[in-house]
Amino acid sequence: MFTANDFIPSSYSQTIENGSFEWSAPSNIALVKYWGKKANQIPANPSISFTLKNCKTITKLAFEKKNISTSLDVTHEFSFDLLFEGKPKEDFKPKIQKFFERIEQYLPFLKDYHFTIDTQNTFPHSSGIASSASGMAALAMNLMSLEKALHPEMTEDYFYQKASFLARLGSGSACRSVKGEVVAWGQQANINGTSDEFGIEFPYTIHDNFKNYQDTILLVDKGEKQVSSTVGHDLMHNHPFAERRFAQAHENLDKLISIFENGNLEAFIEIIESEALTLHAMMMTSMPYFILMKPNTLEIINKIWNFRKETKIPICFTLDAGANVHVLYPQNVIEKVLQFIQKELIGYCQNAQYICDEIGMGAMQL
Template identity: 45%
Template sequence: MVDYNNPNLLVTPNKVRSGKIEWRSPSNIALIKYWGKYGQQLPCNPSISFTLDAAYTETTLEYGPKMTDKPGVSVDFLFHNQHNKPFADKIERYLTSLLPIYPFLSQIELTIFSSNSFPHSAGIASSAAAMSALALCLCSLEDELFGTLSDDKQFDQKASYLARLGSGSACRSIYSKAAIWGETQEAQESSDLYAVGWGHHLHPIFATFHDDILIISKEEKGVSSTAGHKLMDDNPYSETRYMTVQGRMKQMLAALKAGDIELFGDILEKEAYSLHGLMMLSNPPYLLLRPGTVSVIEKVHEFRRTNKIPLYFTLDAGPNVHLLYPDLHKEVVQAFIKNELLRYCSEGSYIPDKVGNGPKQL
């Protein structure tokens, strides 16, 4: 069992020098979905995701000596250079929860600037990008103050652990190309406590995959992912889900290793339907899909039948549609998006994305 609690990570306040750390961290798209959790942000089933590239959060963490007598964490948070009290309160609660791991956070002052390359709370795992970027900044801060995280594997594991405490899916964004979170017999070293990188197992065709995100709605979701996970506790179909998902996980990993795009696409779409089916079977039931979502899905099925091109869709916890396909078909698929699908998008907007190489320190 990993235990990062460390009462010895303390600084001498009047000797802390001011500094700045910046990280860019991407979102990720789950292929096998994590839905339902227990304990402190622990998953009820394993998941695997592609790490994205263009959908990211940039976070700047400025730190210096504490100038007030205020107990606990002292942090100023700005989102897109504007104060946002709900976000600021969430960040302060998160940092306070980390005091057993990082007691020095109560000894310094922090200013955090965060910005997204995509709409917040529209089902593109914004919290995954945001909390992974912040976790990476914190691990860099630890290493700068104490020199304790010089080993890259240890750094990534701890960053993934910290990111998980802020947002479950954020732990997967730490790694290049693909990551697994949750214990499974199909992946050595897999853990509920943090994600592990899996990109080195991908067949080369999947490293070329695009994930073009159609923004069906920019409105904030009616039911947050946090509330959605909670509703799984009393969902009459949750146990069936947890029993069957292991089989799908095994099939998905086999497809990703072998380059079996057809099997990949079949499982991918079943997982999308399952996720939103579980939402509709919750108590109370709720629906995050929009008419445009359904229209796009029908168009994708028609396109695949007609053109025999491996274009598949998935959905995250929102109305927006992720279209996944190999780079070989980029021109045809993107022409299809522009000619047939943008009419269903909010203000004709979409994010051309792809499997990416993970976070980057700026």
């Protein structure tokens, strides 16, 4: 396993003047939630997530070496253009600037190049689906491709762990969007290889019940959240229930190890829904307090509970830090669940919109 110091390169064996790479990276949905962080994007508690397949960001990174003779000032600055769906996206540039500042010691070539970052999402813009995880993961993969071109001897393990490490410095949950179907992030004594600094593929047995698991995302509210995740994380610092919450996350992650092995869907549902409601309970009991669920979020939750009770179909929900509902269920009940969603739930979605997704493998070079 690598540490942050291992990701600081001493020198490169190759030079490259210009070129481009293109990667897609998916969003992910946390099962055990991370809420609260320390300095340098270190999580206050471990988390585990399903990697999604269809909701992803596609980013092309073009690069050209700067002409040092033109201006010494230029060579001491980060230089990049940012396009979103082919159009300049100025309001996102400060986030990329901050990201470059955080990762420069790990990628010392950053100021040597001018970059054109051209990015697009496969899911609707402003759908209320967090794109920071997929976006930062896709950018990290491209930057690692450039580093690999400068240092071809790099191993695959190093490539992916460093990509996850860099993605985390852009957006914490982005480290879970790099590689693997089920990804753990944060130190957990009973899961070998876990680290606060990057995500790892869940290293133990996963029962067939969880293969091709489905996630239908109900778009309850596509507007921007009234409280950003960054602000929400910060409110955990003096939270009256923080320490107990962090302990609970460790306990639930331990329980999932055996649940993933034995395929117990009832126990899975219990933990997943409890985690979702606990996340929102932390928001409601912080100071200042806030509520990101909407009335329709609660209507959907109650409908899911009634449907599960009546049909015994193992469907459950989880939530991100927002109003949208992720409906999770095994592949073998897909027809009945989609009928239920279309008949009972889409009336609670904005413009009747929902997205069908499932477990995916992580980032892919295009």
